[in-house]
Amino acid sequence: MIIDLTGKRAVVTGSSGGIGFECARGLARAGADVTINGRSQATVDKALGKLRDEFPERSFTGAVADLYSPEGVEAVIAAAPECDILVNNAAVNVIESVLTQPDEIYYELFEMNFLSPVRLARHYMPGMLARDWGRMIFHSSEQALRPSPDMAAYAATKAALLTTARSIAEYTRGTGVTVNTIVIGPTKSDVTSALHDSIAESSGQTLEEVEKGFFTHVRPASLLQRFALGEEVANLAVYLASEQASATNGAVCSAEGGTREVIF
Structure with missing residues (x-):
């Protein structure tokens, strides 16, 4: 199977390192032009340098933005007003007992992990529908399905993504746009x-x-x-971004290493 994303424009949040960087790298390898995102100019510039060295024929843009706020989301949109592929990867976690974790942690994690993907989806979906082609990929976590007592806020944000991504997918009925979620395990x-x-x-x-x-x-x-490698998770994201994945829509796909002990 040859995945060809030549001419497609991708936005990957939280992509100056880790899984996000591997997603950007995989999409570029398949032919896409990519906008990456990170919190600091230094990390974004470093990631851009690596990508441009490896894929000199591709176009890369950097968006320095902290997605804790609507303003951060707007900075990403300013760098990439339209896209064909959106990978919502950016997320943060705070490890603390659910019995002591203050409200502020929930607010912060929902802003970053849940609302920033939703805000980006609201912006990019109309263009995808108008062009009758697009791919939205949300990164969730095994914590959404088997939460730990010291990661409750994080787990709640990742569970919310599962239902919301499916809700967004309902708007793609009969179109060439797909919306899917990847449940990620220890990586x-x-x-x-x-x-x-x-x-x-x-x-x-x-x-x-x-x-x-x-x-x-x-x-x-x-x-x-x-522990899975970031590239192993990215391989699934790249497939979901491809034409070959056109029949996969509204799905929850797994790259969690079989940690759940369930079939569905």
């Missing part, structure tokens, strides 16, 4: 790597022992039994 990133380094240093364990311990005690149901 290797700069954040998880730093956390594991800290645990290894404080406990005297090797990194391999830390990872094995996570899947033994925290996510024993995982079929993958390791």
Whole structure:
């Protein structure tokens, strides 16, 4: 299967690193021109440099914006007024007991993880429908389906995305536009790597022992039994962005390594 996104314009939020960067990279490899987004000029410029070096024939734009506010969303829209592919990846998490987590954390996480994707969808959907082609991809989490007691606010935002993405998909009936969600599981990133380094240093364990311990005690149901790579998640996003995925719409797709122990 050859995925060809030549001529398509993509916007990927939270893409100066991690899963978002791998999505931008995968879309560019398939032929798309990509707008990336990050919170600082330095991280955006670094990501743009990597992408331009690897794909000199593609067009890349950077949008420095913090999506905690409507103004941040407007900055992304200013950098990319229209797009054919929207990957809503940007998200934050705060780890704290649900019994002590203050209201402010819920407000902040819903602004970033839930409202910013919805605001972008509201802007880009009319153009996609007018052109009769478009792809919207929302990144959710296994936490939406099996939440941890210390990640309740994050889990709530990711669960809200599942229902809202399906609601948005209803507007695409009979068109060439699709809206899908990816449920993402434990994935290797700069954040998880730093956390594991800290645990290894404080406990005297090797990194391999830390990872094995996570899947033994925290996510024993995982079929993958390791942290997924950002590229592995991005591969699914690129497929959902392709013409080949035209019959996949309103779906919840999984890249969570089999942590859920359920069929659906």
